[in-house]
Amino acid sequence: MAGIDKAAIAFSIAIVAVGVGFAFYMGAVQDAGPVVTTPVSSGTVEQKTQTDPFADIANKVKEAPAKPMKAGWDRLTSEQDPGMGHETHQLAIILAPSDKVYSGTLSYDASEPIQLVTLHGPLAEGDDKGQAIWTPDGETKFALTFVDPKNAKGEWKFAGNALAVHTMKTTPFIVDYKVDYKEKPMSETVMTGTVQSAQDPGMGHESHQLAVLLAPSSEVYSGILSYSASENIQLVSLRGPVGDDEKPTKTWTPDGETIFELTLVDPKNAMGSWEFSGNALAVHTMNPTEFTVSYSVSAKATAGKTVELKEDMKVAETTTTPKPSGPKTVTVEIPSGTAVPGCEETNECYIPASVSINVGDTVEWNNADTAAHTVTSGSPADGPSGAFDSSLLMGGKQFAHTFEKAGSYDYFCMVHPWMIGDVQVN
Numbered sequence: 001m002a003g004i005d006k007a008a009i010a011f012s013i014a015i016v017a018v019g020v021g022f023a024f025y026m027g028a029v030q031d032a033g034p035v036v037t038t039p040v041s042s043g044t045v046e047q048k049t050q051t052d053p054f055a056d057i058a059n060k061v062k063e064a065p066a067k068p069m070k071a072g073w074d075r076l077t078s079e080q081d082p083g084m085g086h087e088t089h090q091l092a093i094i095l096a097p098s099d100k101v102y103s104g105t106l107s108y109d110a111s112e113p114i115q116l117v118t119l120h121g122p123l124a125e126g127d128d129k130g131q132a133i134w135t136p137d138g139e140t141k142f143a144l145t146f147v148d149p150k151n152a153k154g155e156w157k158f159a160g161n162a163l164a165v166h167t168m169k170t171t172p173f174i175v176d177y178k179v180d181y182k183e184k185p186m187s188e189t190v191m192t193g194t195v196q197s198a199q200d201p202g203m204g205h206e207s208h209q210l211a212v213l214l215a216p217s218s219e220v221y222s223g224i225l226s227y228s229a230s231e232n233i234q235l236v237s238l239r240g241p242v243g244d245d246e247k248p249t250k251t252w253t254p255d256g257e258t259i260f261e262l263t264l265v266d267p268k269n270a271m272g273s274w275e276f277s278g279n280a281l282a283v284h285t286m287n288p289t290e291f292t293v294s295y296s297v298s299a300k301a302t303a304g305k306t307v308e309l310k311e312d313m314k315v316a317e318t319t320t321t322p323k324p325s326g327p328k329t330v331t332v333e334i335p336s337g338t339a340v341p342g343c344e345e346t347n348e349c350y351i352p353a354s355v356s357i358n359v360g361d362t363v364e365w366n367n368a369d370t371a372a373h374t375v376t377s378g379s380p381a382d383g384p385s386g387a388f389d390s391s392l393l394m395g396g397k398q399f400a401h402t403f404e405k406a407g408s409y410d411y412f413c414m415v416h417p418w419m420i421g422d423v424q425v426n
Contacts, residue, residue: 073107073178081166083134088168091117092175095163097142101190103159103224103298104181109152111174114167116147118160118226118273120192120294127194129292130230132271143194143228143294145271158273159224159296161192182298188340188371189214189221189301194294198383198414200284201374201391202252207288210236212415213297214281215339216260216372216392222277223299229270230292233285237263237278254391280372301370327360329400332421334393339371341418349419356424357403363423364400367393373413375399380417385410 121142240260248261377387390399413419
């Protein structure tokens with residue numbers, strides 16, 4: 001009985017303690033003001049922010065160590081292509097635009113397949129006639145050689161005024177590269193230009209078009225050509241003139257006597273690069289319509305073993321029966337260096353550029369240049385008129401024509417159309 005009483009007393013004391021504690025709690029609540037509560041689940045819920053599902057992958061990529069770079073190589077990260085119409089593309093410029101010609105070999109190892117780019121220019125006004133063009137502002141225009149090797153790693157031989165690698169994507173890429181190159185000023189064998197084709201002067205090629213880049217010479221050219229044409233073209237290199245004892249498989253001749261061995265390569269494209277060697281360099285189509293080609297060529301010329309023209313291969317001087325008035329011969333020189341544009345600025349592509357003679361007089365043109373030229377009646381705009389034509393006039397050779405009718409005779413070089421002159425016959 002005493003044990004129960006003790007338990008009852010203890011329970012009573014516990015109730016009193018709970019009551020006192022509750023009283024203190026309610027007082028504190030009233031002092032603090034009303035409390036608004038929100039329902040919660042029985043489990044603990046952790047609030048999360050919305051995240052990019054690929055963030056973890058991206059972070060891992062960022063944290064991954066960069067691929068070690070080969071000794072002597074450089075690394076670039078691409079940026080948005082600044083060319084008009086290329087805003088969704090990426091570009092990594094390796095050699096910035098220059099007024100000189102770069103040429104060499106690019107070795108590359110990119111993070112994804114890339115395209116190879118070299119530029120030619122800036123172009124003169126009106127030179128953009130169907131070839132691929134790249135421009136940063138719509139005014140400064142470059143012809144574009146664009147090659148897609150469909151790989152991320154390789155080598156490319158090139159020539160041009162700028163060099164870059166490219167993708168048609170918006171996301172940046174990384175490219176490791178090594179470029180062995182030379183930067184050369186313009187010369188007779190190093191140049192950037194745009195030319196319009198003309199009728200192929202080769203026998204049997206009358207329905208074809210030809211644009212001569214390096215005219216036939218006694219020296220041997222060797223180098224790299226990069227090109228951008230308005231249509232698919234073929235690449236041409238000539239060797240010679242060949243000797244009587246040589247029987248090459250393919251030949252090209254302007255007159256049936258001066259014969260060259262012909263190398264014709266059909267890449268089936270309008271843009272590309274070619275490593276070449278020969279006594280002349282040209283691009284060609286088998287179409288009768290004209291085409292335009294912009295190009296950069298970097299070559300060296302070395303003395304080669306070529307066959308000198310025989311005496312009976314020379315273009316014979318036209319003679320006439322002397323007249324009482326005493327016909328005379330006037331000499332016009334084709335000076336050295338005229339195979340490169342510039343002589344037209346001083347009107348000295350033919351010296352003198354204008355001559356005045358009488359009916360029955362003769363004009364003899366002497367080619368003092370190492371490159372071959374032509375003396376063709378007519379104009380670059382209208383083409384040959386048919387009054388006279390020297391065909392290809394090799395370095396050191398002469399061509400003469402006697403004028404039997406009064407009139408004004410314009411003439412030009414079919415190989416280098418900036419070369420013009422005129423003869424006034426009284």
